[in-house]
Amino acid sequence: MTADPLALHALHPTTGIAAATTDLSKVYGSGDTQVVALDRVGIAFREGEFTAIMGPSGCGKSTLMHCAAGLDSPTSGSVRIGTTELSTLNDRQLTELRRDRIGFIFQAFNLLPTLTALENITLPLAIAGRRPDRQWLDRVVSMVGLSRRLDHRPAQLSGGQQQRVAVARALVSRPAIIFGDEPTGNLDSRAGAEVLGFLRDSVRELGQTVVMVTHDPVAAGYADRVVFLSDGHLVDEMTRPTPDRVLDVMKNFDTRSRTS
Numbered sequence: 061m062t063a064d065p066l067a068l069h070a071l072h073p074t075t076g077i078a079a080a081t082t083d084l085s086k087v088y089g090s091g092d093t094q095v096v097a098l099d100r101v102g103i104a105f106r107e108g109e110f111t112a113i114m115g116p117s118g119c120g121k122s123t124l125m126h127c128a129a130g131l132d133s134p135t136s137g138s139v140r141i142g143t144t145e146l147s148t149l150n151d152r153q154l155t156e157l158r159r160d161r162i163g164f165i166f167q168a169f170n171l172l173p174t175l176t177a178l179e180n181i182t183l184p185l186a187i188a189g190r191r192p193d194r195q196w197l198d199r200v201v202s203m204v205g206l207s208r209r210l211d212h213r214p215a216q217l218s219g220g221q222q223q224r225v226a227v228a229r230a231l232v233s234r235p236a237i238i239f240g241d242e243p244t245g246n247l248d249s250r251a252g253a254e255v256l257g258f259l260r261d262s263v264r265e266l267g268q269t270v271v272m273v274t275h276d277p278v279a280a281g282y283a284d285r286v287v288f289l290s291d292g293h294l295v296d297e298m299t300r301p302t303p304d305r306v307l308d309v310m311k312n313f314d315t316r317s318r319t320s
């Protein structure tokens with residue numbers, strides 16, 4: 061199915077690039093304890109594309125995601141979401157941009173236990189003082205297969221269903237981009253496959269842009285593109301990945317780190 065261009069990005073002008081970094085560097089600490097987590101990383105995430113970020117532990121994946129999502133500030137370089145340069149925003153504007161234009165899915169589902177599935181899904185809109193678009197809400201809820209679970213509280217849902225609520229919550233405000241940090245890290249392989257399938261459907265059917273950090277080559281196989289980080293640098297990229305091809309690249313990293 062083709063993406064529905066009217067469904068997303070209706071509120072903001074688009075350039076075809078949902079988010080991009082230019083010469084992005086992040087240095088933690090100073091002197092002997094200094095760590096260069098990112099070293100002049102330039103990457104663009106195209107609209108309507110599903111990108112996986114991979115690389116060995118400590119290579120800078122989370123730092124890249126946090127800087128790109130405006131959760132952390134870079135030491136140098138720049139980040140833009142759509143046409144908005146993050147460094148031009150004050151704290152309040154940055155908070156609003158994260159709330160209105162970015163969706164987040166974390167490893168821990170981060171649902172509010174006292175709210176129903178429906179209330180959790182619509183919470184970001186309620187906080188922003190926006191009313192849900194009923195048609196869009198129905199479409200998102202039915203895509204993630206939650207129509208009959210909307211009155212349940214998180215404790216009455218399986219882990220996979222809870223993460224589906226988190227996926228719906230991220231989608232419902234039609235963000236410019238959704239960032240996922242190991243979104244299937246706490247799920248068994250079947251529930252993980254379902255959540256990844258929904259993320260892929262959101263890209264294919266709704267035109268959503270998704271960026272996901274993962275360690276799992278099978279998860280990366282759901283993406284349109286995989287970018288590989290090593291030691292804070294972008295070192296490789298693969299389009300139309302398969303788990304086997306991703307695993308081969310990851311094995312090379314392991315060999316290199318053992319011999320260096």
Ligand SMILES: Nc1ncnc2c1ncn2[C@@H]1O[C@H](COP(=O)(O)OP(=O)(O)OP(=O)(O)O)[C@@H](O)[C@H]1O
Pocket residue numbers: 088089095096097115116117118119120121122123124
């Ligand atoms: N707050 C911090 N203070 C100091 N160093 C940090 C901090 N956060 C991250 N680092 C360091 O920056 C580097 C990159 O960390 P990051 O968490 O981005 O890697 P990662 O690829 O996401 O790792 P993992 O796959 O293990 O989650 C690591 O060497 C890490 O120790």
